[in-house]
Amino acid sequence: MKPPPAPPRRRLRTFYLKAPAVRQHEEDEEEAEVENFQDVEAEAEREELKRFDSRRLTTDELQITMQSELTNQIDTTTLKRQTRYQVQYSCGKCRQ
Incomplete structure (x- = not known):
């Protein structure tokens, strides 16, 4: 008969303490x-x-800049809508 297995050994944890000067x-x-x-x-x-x-x-330049940015956003949105419309209705299957 075999002897019973030995209980697992516990690992000792090592804590390194730093010297106050190092800390x-x-x-x-x-x-x-x-x-x-x-x-x-x-x-x-x-x-x-x-x-x-x-x-x-200046105030005028700022308004012009903001207006041109808004126009660019509107143009981009319109272009996306047009492209989506063209894709939807470009093939015969979509029209049925």
């Missing part, structure tokens, strides 16, 4: 990264504002 150094690095990111973000925002101010549109 402080990592926290300082994380803070520096956050500050650097915020600086980069702020600089990008300033550049965007400069670019916007340099090409500020």
Whole structure:
């Protein structure tokens, strides 16, 4: 007769504790990264504002731009409808 199987061994978990100086150094690095990111973000925002101010549109130019965008949207929608209509009624089977 075989002996009963041995119970499974439990794995011991190893926890690595960091020295306080190492933890402080990592926290300082994380803070520096956050500050650097915020600086980069702020600089990008300033550049965007400069670019916007340099090409500020007058009210008339803005209205013209908005009107042309609206016209383009209407033209695109109309073209889609016309194309859909042509596809529906282009073959003999669809007309029946």
